[in-house]
Amino acid sequence: MALEEFTLTVLGAGVMGTAVSSAILNSLVKPYPKKVILCTPQPTDTLKETFAKFDNVEYSFTAEGNKKAVKEADIILLAVKPFMYQQVYDEVKDALTGDQLLISLLAGTTINELSIFTKNVAKVMTNTPARYGCGTAAIAFSPDVSQEQQELVKKLIEPVGLTVCIPEKNMDIATSLIGSGPAFCLLMMESMIDGAVRMGMPYDVARVSAAKVMEGTAKMLLETGDHPAALKSKVCTPGGTTIGGLLKMEDGALRSTIARGIEEAANISASFAKK
Numbered sequence: 001m002a003l004e005e006f007t008l009t010v011l012g013a014g015v016m017g018t019a020v021s022s023a024i025l026n027s028l029v030k031p032y033p034k035k036v037i038l039c040t041p042q043p044t045d046t047l048k049e050t051f052a053k054f055d056n057v058e059y060s061f062t063a064e065g066n067k068k069a070v071k072e073a074d075i076i077l078l079a080v081k082p083f084m085y086q087q088v089y090d091e092v093k094d095a096l097t098g099d100q101l102l103i104s105l106l107a108g109t110t111i112n113e114l115s116i117f118t119k120n121v122a123k124v125m126t127n128t129p130a131r132y133g134c135g136t137a138a139i140a141f142s143p144d145v146s147q148e149q150q151e152l153v154k155k156l157i158e159p160v161g162l163t164v165c166i167p168e169k170n171m172d173i174a175t176s177l178i179g180s181g182p183a184f185c186l187l188m189m190e191s192m193i194d195g196a197v198r199m200g201m202p203y204d205v206a207r208v209s210a211a212k213v214m215e216g217t218a219k220m221l222l223e224t225g226d227h228p229a230a231l232k233s234k235v236c237t238p239g240g241t242t243i244g245g246l247l248k249m250e251d252g253a254l255r256s257t258i259a260r261g262i263e264e265a266a267n268i269s270a271s272f273a274k275k
């Protein structure tokens with residue numbers, strides 16, 4: 001495959017397929033896809049609006065069209081719901097060439113299961129902030145993926161935000177921490193907003209303030225490299241407001257509840273693969 005001239009076929013242009021494809025297309029990534037074919041059963045206005053400015057984007061809304069799109073593909077981005085991967089494989093299997101590179105965004109589904117498509121599998125776990133270039137993506141490769149293909153996958157996934165390479169055995173944890181993580185952070189922000197509104201702050205002010213506190217704190221954690229507990233203790237004035245608020249949260253076992261939530265989501269992801 002000439003790296004400068006590749007066709008990317010997206011099987012499942014839903015939330016994640018759209019988020020990752022638009023992150024790639026909006027980036028200056030090199031090599032840049034010559035063509036992107038978005039496959040989904042239903043043409044939606046949002047889909048066409050999102051990609052209207054790109055003249056290298058085509059669509060397929062039929063099983064026959066998907067087959068043709070897969071035949072043309074150098075790289076397949078698989079982004080359907082996990083339970084659908086076998087059905088999608090059955091639809092397109094005759095068009096698979098055997099040496100294509102598959103990038104899968106599916107939770108749970110293992111590299112071994114995905115190797116029905118090709119021996120070259122990159123399993124990626126990312127999240128919805130990818131759409132805004134501030135997502136996180138964990139990548140694991142099947143042993144057959146060449147160094148050159150690994151570099152290409154990393155380059156293509158980089159526009160989603162931060163990328164990390166991990167062994168496949170850590171993927172269920174990545175599914176929880178990275179994939180489900182935005183929902184956990186949103187719950188935390190929702191609770192902070194509720195508390196502020198309860199005390200009389202207007203919702204709009206509380207909403208942007210909570211979001212900026214989350215963003216700023218995350219930046220501080222990344223830039224200092226300090227442990228969260230060390231940073232937290234620095235803002236606890238003896239007898240002050242912060243330690244009072246923290247102790248109230250600890251009474252509700254907030255820390256272990258969040259940690260156990262991460263554990264539960266990782267276990268659920270692992271159970272998908274066993275089905």
Ligand SMILES: NC(=O)c1ccc[n+]([C@@H]2O[C@H](COP(=O)([O-])OP(=O)(O)OC[C@H]3O[C@@H](n4cnc5c(N)ncnc54)[C@H](OP(=O)(O)O)[C@@H]3O)[C@@H](O)[C@H]2O)c1
Pocket residue numbers: 011012013014015016017039040041042066079080081082084087088091105106107108125126127128179180
């Ligand atoms: N959403 C997240 O936050 C998140 C985070 C990490 C990983 N993931 C993973 O990303 C994957 C996609 O999730 P999602 O939230 O993006 O789901 P989604 O929005 O439902 O996207 C799936 C897309 O696939 C389409 N589709 C259904 N059957 C198809 C077929 N036979 N051929 C081609 N396309 C078909 C669906 O169309 P219809 O809607 O018309 O059926 C839909 O557009 C999942 O495997 C999930 O594990 C999601």
